[in-house]
Amino acid sequence: MRIVHEPPNSWQDLELIVAKILKECGFDTERGKDITTVRGTVDIDVYAKDHNSTPSSVYLIECKYWNTDIPKTIIHSFRTVVGDYGAQHGLIIAKKGFQSGAYEATKNTNIHLLSWNEFLSFFENRWLHNRLRNLHRISEPLRIYNDPLDVSDYIAHLSEVEMMYYQTLCKDYMGYSIYSHKMTYEKIKSLHLSHKEQIENIIQTAQKHFDGISINCYNDFFEHIEQKCVEGIRLFEELFKDTDAKLHVQKYSY
Known part of the structure; x- marks a missing residue:
């Protein structure tokens, strides 16, 4: 399983997806930056700054949606730009490949020549770490709302009809609460993510409980479960709007 399933279908799509993936890795990104x-x-296809490294580091990225291999002259020119700007990393992402001599031109430099799949692999662990961290942040309020013991003081103020609605919400969103928690638990248990099959097994099991949802990549799963967690939290907040439940949940979520 990869971060995304389908490869880019245009040069604009390539730039947009590269910028999106790096943003989801926690980078500050800009597309078409001078x-x-x-x-x-110099116009750079994608500019990314990593504030989580010490010191912070800059990535300059060229996206080449060419139907021919990239010649070494492009690498020489880009290497000069990266060096003149003082960037820590330079990436060239090619749709097809690179001509002979291109890799030789990157020896002893901070330039990386990547195919689309190599780009995905290059940032996969960082992307997974960050998405799991965000999933924990997003989903934790749902887990609290979904546990009657955690909100017992506020349930006591519900009418009989509201209590039935609370039970319906718990049933509807229990799966999302469980699987988001399992994903973040696996992150804590295996921070280095050396066993990605653990994550993929959770996704495959979860998919059986997500009716009508096709999950072909990591991004499909994260986008779906995050959206459902946000949706469920909003509905619980509306139910408890006349209480202090939201403040209670916020207090114990972070």
Whole structure:
């Protein structure tokens, strides 16, 4: 399983997906950014800054949706830009490949030549770590609302009809609460993510309980479960709007 299932279908799509994936890794990203070097202004397809590294580091990324292999002259030119700007990393992502001599031109440099699949693999662990961290942050209020013991003081104020609705919400969103918790538990248990099959097994099991949802990649799962968690939290908040339940949940969610 990969971060995304389908490859980009245009040069614009390539740039957009690269920027989106890096943003989901926790980078500050800009598409089509003009940077100033000692030789003048240069347009960079995707600019990314990693504030989570010490010190922070800059990635300059060129996206080549070409039907031919990238020649080494492009690598030489890009290497100069990366060096002049002082970026820590330079990536060239190619739809097809690279001509002979291109890899030789990157020896002893901070330039990486990547196919689309190599780009996905290059950032996969970082992306998974960040998405799991975000899933925990997003889903924790749902887990609390879904446990009657955690909100027992507020359930006591519900009418009989509201109590029946609470039980319906618990039933409807229990699966999302369980599987989001299992995913974040696996993150804690195996921080280095050396056993991705654990995550994939959870996704495959969860899919059986998500009617009508096709999950072909990691992103499909995260987007679906995050959206359902947000939806469920909103409905619980509406149910408890006349109580202090929301403040209670916020207090114990972070």
